[in-house]
Amino acid sequence: MDFFIDHYNYWVVIFLMMVGLYTVISRGNLIKKIIGLNIFQVSVFFLYISVGTVEGGAAPILTDGIELYSNPLPHVLILTAIVVGVAMTALALALVVRIKESYGTIEEDEIHELDHSL
Amino acid sequence: MIDILINVTLLAFLAITSVAILRMTNLFAIVMLYGIFSLLSAGLFVVMDAPDVAFTEAAVGAGISTVLMLATLALTRSRKRGHEGDYEEKPSRAHRPWLPLAVVGITGTALVYGTWDIPGFGDPNAPAQTHVARYYIENTMSDTGVPNMVTAVLASYRGFDTLGEVAVVFTAGVAVLLLIGGRRPKSGAKVKSEGGEDEA
Structure with missing residues (x-):
């Protein structure tokens, strides 16, 4: 049971990663691919925050009478990653809009056909 | 103990939501589910003692990302397939499920093998x-x-x-x-x- 509790977080993180990866590989719709990428990204956030959690620790804000804090460093890294991730999502979605303007579709296989029927 | 219980439940919800996102074909519903996914993650970050990350995820992940995706949906929907089909994702012809499943299965197994000697969750040492x-x-x-x-x-x-x-x-x-x-x-x-x- 202890072994299960110790590793449950990591296993769910891996499951989420694989769902995201599978969405990216197997689905042809570009918006759905981007959402799959986002799921993968959030699962990496969980991996970092899980590593930084300390059993019985408090949130890393200095308070009198509290000795044990969670690790603040992963929190900082993930804070940065979230903001950069949204910037990247915006860029990817802008590319999707441009693809729609040029090809008239956002389905990968239709774009592929249009490229080869020229 | 209650911490661990909430942690386990929220992670299970996240797993279910991600599978629902994968299975659905209506893009509008998918984007809404992704908003729920982000909100659940924000709750989970609070449970894992990371309130700053939770704030950012709720504002940026659940808020701005969802709005951006909705705007993209409005700009890219296809009017050819009638009103109901506006946001429908087309079933993909070019892809067979077996190769992606194999890739994902092998990668996932390797990663799970890697967790065997990782320090336990919440280990202070x-x-x-x-x-x-x-x-x-x-x-x-x-x-x-x-x-x-x-x-x-x-x-x-x-x-x-x-x-x-x-x-x-x-x-x-x-x-x-x-x-x-x-x-x-x-x-x-x-x-x-x-x-x-x-x-x-």
Whole structure:
């Protein structure tokens, strides 16, 4: 049971990663691919925050009478990653809009056909 | 104990939501589910003692990302397939499920194998907790005078890192403006596009 509790977080993180990866590989719709990428990204956030959690620790804000804090460093890294991730999502979605303007579709296989029927 | 219970439940919800996102074909529903996914993650970050990350995830992940995706849906929906089909994802013909499943299965198994000798969740003696993190916890107050360690590290100890982040966000913003800002052809106008003519 202890072994299960110790590793449950990591296993769910891996499951989420694989769902995201599978969405990216197997689905042809570009918006759905981007959402799959986002799921993968959030699962990496969980991996970092899980590593930084300390059993019985408090949130890393200095308070009198509290000795044990969670690790603040992963929190900082993930804070940065979230903001950069949204910037990247915006860029990817802008590319999707441009693809729609040029090809008239956002389905990968239709774009592929249009490229080869020229 | 209650912490662990909430943790386990929220992670299970997340797993279910992600599978629902994978299985659904209505893009509008998928985007809404992704908003729920982000909100659940924000709750989970609070349980794991990371309130700053939870704030950011709720505002940026659940808020801005969802709005951006909805805007993209409005700009890219296909009017050809009738009103109901506006946001419908087409079933993919080119892809067989077996190769992606094999790739995902092998990668997942390798990663699970890698967790076997990882320190347990919440272990206070894990290497991640005993090196540089200790320095921040002990010296933040005397070095910077800011009680919130995350803020202190973000804006003071690693201020240049944050400056780099601002540069990245600025670059992305400029790129988005270059891609879709300015000249905005009405859908239907003949753009100098290859194959876009079927958009009546």
